[in-house]
Amino acid sequence: MTRSPHILLTGFDPFGGETINPSWEAVRSLHGRRAGGHRIVAVQLPTEFAASLKALRRALREVRPAIVLGVGQAGGRSRLSIERVAINVNDARIPDNAGAQPVDEPVVADGPAAYFSSLPIKAMLAALREAGLPAEVSNTAGTYVCNHIAYAMAHYTARQRGVRTGFVHIPFLPDQAVTHAHAPSMSLEDVRRGLLVALRTAARVQTDARLAAGAIS
Ligand code: PCA
DSSP, X not given: OOOOOEEEEEEEOOOTTOSOOHHHHHHHTTTTOEETTXXXXXXXXXXXXXXXXXXXXXXXXXXXXXXXXXXXXXXXXXXXXXXXXXXXXXXXXXXXXXXXXXXXXXXXXTOOSEEEOOSOHHHHHHHHHHTTOOEEEESXXXXXXXXXXXXXXXXHHTTSTTOEEEEEEEOBOHHHHTTSTTOOBOOHHHHHHHHHHXXXXXXXXXXXXXXXXXXXX
């Protein structure tokens, strides 16, 4: 019997004073589900620069995914935010969950400056809009643990033919927004549905759609 291709779907544990991380809540609810003929394997990564890398590398070895999608909380963003690029720099505004606060250090010494997502980000955007979910293409994943992981997943699979990687940032949950005045939020059900739509699209579409979704500034 041939093994169906796998999707490695990662979420993070809570950080920055929050008691939950919506990325893990959404991701764990999709463990074992299928999307576009792929089986989803959900893995939690710690919000720690060093330990998240180790956990990612272990998961890549064990799952041998065809698609890797990282998911992280971006409090303050209002939409499902499909990241276009990950850059080779860690510049932490707050310490990570292990107390580390790298400033202007590379994710991978001597690695390239950046990696573009190899998932069909425009097709994913179009599919999310079609499904009635607010979504956007983002041109920065920040310089904290999410960017670090988005960069690392591209770097560590760069020589593996057929492996595609990308990252999606998600808003706070309504529960969290209660204590953050003016912060937008999105329900867990919408995030979960959006991730499934994004993954189905990623699994089915090899050549990205041509759709203007850039930013002027
Ligand atoms: N968001 C953080 C790290 C973990 C998470 O969920 C980030 O955007 O870097």
